[in-house]
Every structure is written in C-alpha cells, then in structure tokens.
Amino acid sequence: MPLVQGRAAAAGTTGVSQVAPLWVKPALFRAPWQKWLFIGLALGYLVWATGSVDVNWARVSEGLVRAARFLQGFLAPDFRSRGEDIWIGLQESITMTITATVAGVLLSVPFGLGAARNIAPVPVYFFCRGFIALSRSFQEVLIAIFLVALFGFGPFAGFLTLTVSTIGFLGKLLAEDIEEADPRCIEAIRATGAGWWQVVVYAVWPQVLPRLVGLSVYRFDINFRESAVVGIVGAGGIGGTLNTAMDRYEYDSAAAMLIIIILIVLATEYSSGYIRRRVQ
Amino acid sequence: MLEIVGLSKRYARGDLALSGVDLKVQPGEVIALIGPSGAGKSTLIRCVNRLVEPTAGRIVLDGQDLTRLSNQDLRRVRRKIGMIFQEFALVERLTVMENVLSGRLGYVSFLRSLLRRFPTDDVARALALLDRVGLTEHMDKRADQLSGGQRQRVGIARALGQTPSLLLIDEPTASLDPKTSRQIMRLIMEVCAERGLPAIINIHDVPLALAFVSRIVGLKQGEKVFDGPPSGLGPEVLSEIYGDEDWSGVAADAESEDIGPLAAVAGASA
Numbered sequence: 001m002p003l004v005q006g007r008a009a010a011a012g013t014t015g016v017s018q019v020a021p022l023w024v025k026p027a028l029f030r031a032p033w034q035k036w037l038f039i040g041l042a043l044g045y046l047v048w049a050t051g052s053v054d055v056n057w058a059r060v061s062e063g064l065v066r067a068a069r070f071l072q073g074f075l076a077p078d079f080r081s082r083g084e085d086i087w088i089g090l091q092e093s094i095t096m097t098i099t100a101t102v103a104g105v106l107l108s109v110p111f112g113l114g115a116a117r118n119i120a121p122v123p124v125y126f127f128c129r130g131f132i133a134l135s136r137s138f139q140e141v142l143i144a145i146f147l148v149a150l151f152g153f154g155p156f157a158g159f160l161t162l163t164v165s166t167i168g169f170l171g172k173l174l175a176e177d178i179e180e181a182d183p184r185c186i187e188a189i190r191a192t193g194a195g196w197w198q199v200v201v202y203a204v205w206p207q208v209l210p211r212l213v214g215l216s217v218y219r220f221d222i223n224f225r226e227s228a229v230v231g232i233v234g235a236g237g238i239g240g241t242l243n244t245a246m247d248r249y250e251y252d253s254a255a256a257m258l259i260i261i262i263l264i265v266l267a268t269e270y271s272s273g274y275i276r277r278r279v280q
Numbered sequence: 281m282l283e284i285v286g287l288s289k290r291y292a293r294g295d296l297a298l299s300g301v302d303l304k305v306q307p308g309e310v311i312a313l314i315g316p317s318g319a320g321k322s323t324l325i326r327c328v329n330r331l332v333e334p335t336a337g338r339i340v341l342d343g344q345d346l347t348r349l350s351n352q353d354l355r356r357v358r359r360k361i362g363m364i365f366q367e368f369a370l371v372e373r374l375t376v377m378e379n380v381l382s383g384r385l386g387y388v389s390f391l392r393s394l395l396r397r398f399p400t401d402d403v404a405r406a407l408a409l410l411d412r413v414g415l416t417e418h419m420d421k422r423a424d425q426l427s428g429g430q431r432q433r434v435g436i437a438r439a440l441g442q443t444p445s446l447l448l449i450d451e452p453t454a455s456l457d458p459k460t461s462r463q464i465m466r467l468i469m470e471v472c473a474e475r476g477l478p479a480i481i482n483i484h485d486v487p488l489a490l491a492f493v494s495r496i497v498g499l500k501q502g503e504k505v506f507d508g509p510p511s512g513l514g515p516e517v518l519s520e521i522y523g524d525e526d527w528s529g530v531a532a533d534a535e536s537e538d539i540g541p542l543a544a545v546a547g548a549s550a
Contacts, residue, residue, distance in 0.1 A: 191358060
C-alpha cells in the first residue's frame, strides 16, 4: 500500500495528469526503431513475394472447368466400371498397411530400446539413432521412389516403404518415452540384482507399453493414408488405381475411390481413438 | 559384517560427496544416518550396492570387497542387499504381487521372469511377506491404486523378498504423513529384529530417528562427524551437523516415546 501511494505521488509531482501505470509488460524489442524496422522488412518481403508468384489466369479458368467436372463425378461416383481394379487396389493397400504396421512395430522395439540413452550402450545408441534419423529424413514418397527402383513396381516396395518409415516414427517416439521413464524404478529394479533384460521387462516396459500401443494404432491409420500416396509412384495399392483413373479423366471412378478411402480413414481414425482411450 | 573403510566419492562435476568415511555395521545392527541435504547420505548407501561407483575406499560385506567385483558378481551381491526408497520406486503399472516378486529377479532366469513363472518357493515367500505387511487382500491391485503407506509396505516386502543379508533404506518416511511414518519405521525395526537383519537408514527426521534407532551416525559435507547412541546427540552435536539453531525439544524429548515427531519439531521451531 505505501509503495502504491508513493509511486502515485511521484507521478503526480512530475506533472503527469493521469496516474502512471505501476507496471507495464516488458517490451519484446529493446528500442522502438528495431520494432518498426522488423515490421517494415516483413511487410516488404510479403509484398515482393506475392508479386513474384506468376498466376496464369487462363489456366486457372480452365482448371475451374475441370474442377466442375470432377465435382460432378463426385455427385455420381461410379463404383462399377472399374470395380475389379478398385477391389484389387484396396486389397493391396490394406494388406500393405497391416503387414507394414506389424513389421514396423516389431522392428521399432529393438531400435527404440537401442536409441534410448538411459539404457543403451553408446555404440548401439549411435547406430540406432542414426538409422532412425535416416529413415525420418526422407518423406515416404522419396523412400518409395527409391525402393520401386530397387524392387520394381508393386506392393512389396510399398510394404518396405511403410515399414521403414514406421520404424523411424515409432522408434524415435519409443526411445523418447523410454528416456522419460521414471529413473527411480529402473534404479530399484537394478538394485535387486536384475540383469539388463530384466530391467527392461520389469522397469521400462510397463511404463512405456500403453503409449506404444496408442502410437501403433495411430501409425496404422497413418500407414493406410500413406499407402494411397505411395501407390502414385508405383508402389502398389489403391493410389496406383486412383492415379490411373485420374490420367484417363475417369472422374466418376476416381470419386468412388476417394469416397472409399475417406470412409476407411474415418473408420480407422475412430477405432484408433477408441483403442487409445482404452489403453491410457 | 559390513565394513566401510575410507570411502570417498567425487562426482564427474567435481564436487566431493563423501570424503574418507569409515563405518562398521555389526550383525543385526540398525543405524540411522542423519545429516542435512547434500551431506552424502544418499551417495553413501548407493556406494554400498554400487548404484554409485565409489572413487576410493573399500566396502567389505561378509569378507568380500564390493568395490572390485565383476558385473556378474556384482549382480550376485546386489540380490543379497535389499533396498527401500524414499518415493517407494515401485513399478506403478505392475500389480502388488509382481512388485514383490521383482525382488527375486536376481535369482530367476530371464525367461521365467518374463513369463511370471516364479518358483513355488518364491511365490510362497511373497505371499507370506504380503501377509506380514498386511496387504494380502491387495495383492492383485496395481501398485498405483495404493496409498503412500501401503506402497512403502510393498517396497519393504520387495526388499525382504530378496532374502537379503543387509538392508539399505533411503528416506523411508520422507513422503509419508507423521502417523504413517511412525508405523513404517516401527515395521522396519520389527522386521529387522525378526530376521536379525542389519540396516542403514538415511533419515532427515531427527526426532523419528531418535525414537526408533539405537545408533546414530551424523554426516556433514561428506564427512562423519558423529557416531553414537541417541543420548549423545545433544544440541552442540546437532549444531555441528546441521548448523546453529535452537535444538531444545529435538534432543531433549527424544527419549520419551509418546512425543511424536510433529510435537518435537514444533518444539524446535518455537
């Protein structure tokens, strides 16, 4: 109270008509000219960058016509005329998703254990971190292009692609989860004379398992969506069929496939959300 | 039985946690290790089972020097040393029974422990211990469903499940209320007496230590500054260990059992 009165009185004596605020939020920039320089540069770049995008209005209008035809196709999706292809593509995609998720989860466990600094020996740690970093630095489509070149067109390349990226994704998250595991439990289990594997099974595993299950079902749903994408570069699955339909301007068949993909993604998303709620 | 000679520990950061500590624990003897935070209590007991590697000195348990053991031998020695922790250090998502059986990990193969197929003797012992600490009806509950006092009982049962020849106990009551603290201390003293088990108890609650333990060791900045019965722990000694403070109440009231730790602490701060 005395402080408040003192500050108010001081403000009064300096001739400020209104009472000066007792506290203002510290400014982000040290000097006002720095702030205005920053805003000016940002706005200038924005204007220049917008101007440099070359928009071809003729092509935009052509595209609008095509978009209209595409939307019409959506209103009358054709499940029949390419039914066989759709069915085969879908089977491939689902098989790819399931096998790659299972293989990826199983392989991500040793990589995750190896990449956790608190339990892995140093050489193993660097090897596993290296592999995970490598598999994460390439987007699925890039890995798929490479693997299609190696193993030829078809779902095997797709399966390998999704497996590799599942290992990267789950291995990294699992390793981080293990590193955050309660060190006191690990110490307590070590103190009983347990060996390394027993420490993993008793102290680490129970702490990370629920999250691993949750992440695995989440990855299942990512893998299904990715299986549609990698098909476009020839790695099998519904993506390839979709690409063919688009190339032939068969928008009604393409729409049918998109609708099926959307429905499956919704179904996996809903069920994975349900499973994750149950385990956590 | 346990003999610590010239034990020193310097951490990689450079701070000296222990310097030349000598300590002898006789068979069946329970000692309380007191001292301010950072005095090296925790480091000392962790050097015994080498969760912390000592820098210098010898630790001899039943004629065996623990500071020069191979990894294999270290595991064999660790299973004979039970440890009880401040925040229980139970695996919360495992059941009470699994936590108690985890005390047997040093004795069973990996496959058996993975499949939870513990030998009948181990399971029988675990059941008897759960009965001893009064948790039989909670055996299949997950550890995180228990109260603090119950969890520490599980911690005690896990340590005893190792059929240890020495107990290391790190602040067993630090996260418990005063009444539960006394119950846990009493339980620890009882099970040690029943089995003739020697124990080192780190404890920062001086009145509680004085009430239950017959030998007190005081640590200050990594050095042993007091070793004797509770009656020797006068205000001057407490001032030497912890620094100047009005210690009347803590030292004087210690002998009478019915003054709880709260009353004594209140007396000290008055």
